[in-house]
Amino acid sequence: MDASQDVLIDLFVRIENFFLRLESYTEVRPTAGMMDIIVNIMTEVLTILGIATKEIKQGHANELTPAN
Numbered sequence: 001m002d003a004s005q006d007v008l009i010d011l012f013v014r015i016e017n018f019f020l021r022l023e024s025y026t027e028v029r030p031t032a033g034m035m036d037i038i039v040n041i042m043t044e045v046l047t048i049l050g051i052a053t054k055e056i057k058q059g060h061a062n063e064l065t066p067a068n
Contacts, residue, residue: 004059011052015045 022038030038 008052
């Protein structure tokens with residue numbers, strides 16, 4: 001396993017931990033401020049996943065490109 005795979009695994013573990021903590025917040029009625037924070041965090045998570053997806057695709061494209 002190379003370093004980039006380690007970074008991705010760490011990223012997904014951190015996101016999983018966030019969602020586990022977020023689950024506890026669903027047990028109480030969120031305030032408007034709390035909802036704003038949750039929406040902002042979810043937006044950031046989606047952005048991070050988009051960047052990770054792009055990086056993975058570029059990495060695979062680079063592996064498939066023949067060397068000159």
